[in-house]
Amino acid sequence: MRFAVADVGTNSCHLLLAEARSGGYRVLDALKVRTRLGAHLDQGRLNEEGVARLVEAVSHFRDLARAAQVHELRLYATSAVREARNRDEVLARVAHATGVPLTVISGEREGQLTYLGAAHSVQFGPDNVLLDLGGGSLELARGDERGAHHVVSLPVGSERMRALLDRDPPSEGAVREVMATVRGALLPHLQAFTPGADTTVIGSSGTFEAAGALLMARAGATGSVNGFTFPVADLAALLADLRKLGPAKRARVPGLDVRRTDIIIPGLAVLVAALETLGAGRVTVSEGALREGMLVEALAQEAEWEAGxxxxxxxxxxxxxxxxxxxxxxxxxxxxxxxxxxxxxxxxxxxxxxxxxxxxxxxxxxxxxxxxxxxxxxxxxxxxxxxxxxxxxxxxxxxxxxxxxxxxxxxxxxxxxxxxxxxxxxxxxxxxxxxxxxxVADGLDRSHAHASAVQALTRAGRTWTLTVTGARDLDLSGARDKADVWGDAFGPLTLQRA
CATH class of the missing domain: 1.10.3210.10 (Hypothetical protein af1432)
Structure with a gap:
């Protein structure tokens, strides 16, 4: 069976197409679309260009999934959409334009799924602390080999912290302000996330991967950054060096993706501040993140369903x-x-x-x-x-x-x-x-959003009333249009939302 999952982040959207295999999955295709939703928030509302970028990305993902004969695309939205003041409007417009429902998840659920994805990418031990940095938030999760048991989401994402920088390249004082903000947000949670001597510290995000690639390039190493471990002190030195470079010079630094030149400094500042505040000495990069966690969860649900x-x-x-x-x-x-x-x-x-x-x-x-x-x-x-x-x-x-x-x-x-x-x-x-x-049941999922549920079925004389939750207008009209045979068999049917 094939699966399609995608996460909608503050900076970019990521699609993963995969096929179930014995004991795991095989990736068929992966795609990243840089939507930069965080840059299109006007007074907390996602503006028209941001919505258009999101619709374009979701439409592209939908078409790729259909071409791969995958009928369900799971789309999870994180910080930018989650915090948008016009969130409900954005969700409705995306669903109407693409036919694909977009699910907003909490920061805590985001951290749990990311932990799950990372645990299937690098070796986890009995005690692990995961840091996952996005454009809008930083998630920390602590758990064992099976999953996270404590998660917190902090509003100190790289895109958000970039707003605190005074210029490009930023002054040393501006970078210190970013790091102080991160430390202040993290201090109330130190007891829960401070690593012990046997704790494995893992980093998952585009910024962690970029940092790993830069440090590998400095060491003359090549290959995947997945599983690459480095001292936090090296990360701090990398931040100090890049802070002094303007955009043009940063773009020529070996190992740095030019598309990250504008976000790498605030991202590194967040990571250094968080890791130093926790007292972590070393960190391991995981390429597995939210979308891999979504995929692992979907596989587990499929296996549980088939077992019964x-x-x-x-x-x-x-x-x-x-x-x-x-x-x-x-x-x-x-x-x-x-x-x-x-x-x-x-x-x-x-x-x-x-x-x-x-x-x-x-x-x-x-x-x-x-x-x-x-x-x-x-x-x-x-x-x-x-x-x-x-x-x-x-x-x-x-x-x-x-x-x-x-x-x-x-x-x-x-x-x-x-x-x-x-x-x-x-x-x-x-x-x-x-x-x-x-x-009637088929009509109630006319949108293929799989959201309708029956709350009650009542009867008054020959007339039936079916009360449902989660149904979209398209679902209700679909069920009403197809209630003719029900009427002949049982009596007139009325549909209503709870």
Whole structure:
């Protein structure tokens, strides 16, 4: 299975495309887009150019993910979007323009995921302190080999601290002011993060990688900076040397990416101040960061989900993967459909014991026909399901699954449909009822944001009311548009937000 994850930072956005492998993953592609969102905050609001840059980056990531046949792109936004005064507006505009939901995560969650990503890139010990510097914030995390157990996020990112510098090159006093600000922010947390004699100190960020590359170049070394360990004193000496150079001269320093010439001095000042305040003697660079942590988490969730599958569910999953179905969408529709089915049963609606399995299989496979064509893909889905060799289902059950997929969109079951009319009256009724549930569940994830959830299903006479949370306008309209078969099977349906 393939995954696509991306983090939206203050300076840049990073995409990682990977494929699950036994015991880990293989990176298929990686992309970095420098959006510089921090530079496009006007009085705390992300301005039009910043939003445009973000939309362009997300659109590019979406297209790359789709080209790699990855249907779910996890996008996590950090400091710049998290703190923007117009955050909700930005999230709505990105989702509307790209069709991809952007999730804002806290600084603490950012630190936990970064710790997870770093732990899969360099060797961690029983006690570790991780520093991760972004444009807006510095995260510190402490934990063991399994994960972080204490995280703090400090608003002293490199882009934020750059605003304290007086000129370029900055004066020694301005750099001291940056370092004093960092020390002041860190002092209340010293007890939690001061390393002991056996503590491994790890640095993860573009600034750490840039510092590692510069120090390796000074030593005449080549290769990856991942796992490179150096004394904090060397980092302080590097800062002192670079502070004296103007932009043009810094750009010619061996090992320095020219795109970091404007941010390297405040970044190094933050790192030196933080490491010296902690009393760290040495630090190891990790190339693994937030996006790698996101990927490791996604892999773990996938493994946990697959571990609980029955034989017939594994067969359904195999067929879905064979035809490159949108599994995240299919799973979410299956969860919604089974939830609604259970609530109908609680109201006295009677269904055969196998109904939940049939409905879940149809939900996972309802769009496999897209592998043939967009037009009439519901009919193509039915054909593929009939001939895919599903295991664990009887021939009759396979036919019922195929018909449910056939009726997840467009026409309702009709007497002119021979496959439908060949069923017994009892099974025709079951197809109508389950198709009614499937259509509404599919409509509730029309945005493919996987955010809708059922809060309640109530009935007054013949009229039903489905109350949902997390649904977007597109999801609600999608469910309303597809509630026709439900109405014929159970009675009129009204949808509302909680």
């Amino acid at each position: 599958l029955s034989a017939r569910e594994r067969s359904v999953l195999d067929v879905a993967a064979r035809f490159h179905a949108d599994l995240p969408h299919g799973r979410h529709v299956a969860r919604l459909a089974r939830d609604v089915l259970g609530r109908l049963a609680a109201h006295g609606e009677r269904f055969p014991p196998e109904s939940a399995d049939l409905l879940g299989a149809a939900a996972l496979l309802h769009e496999v026909g897209l592998a043939v064509a967009q037009s009439s893909h519901h009919k193509h889905s039915a054909y593929l399901i009939r001939h895919a060799g599903l295991r664990g289902f009887s021939p009759t059950e396979v036919e019922l699954i195929a018909l449910l997929a056939r009726y997840h969109r467009k026409s309702a079951p009709k007497p002119t449909h021979p496959e439908f009319t060949s069923l017994s009256a009892e099974r025709q009724g079951l197809v109508r009822r389950l198709a009614g549930v499937l259509r």
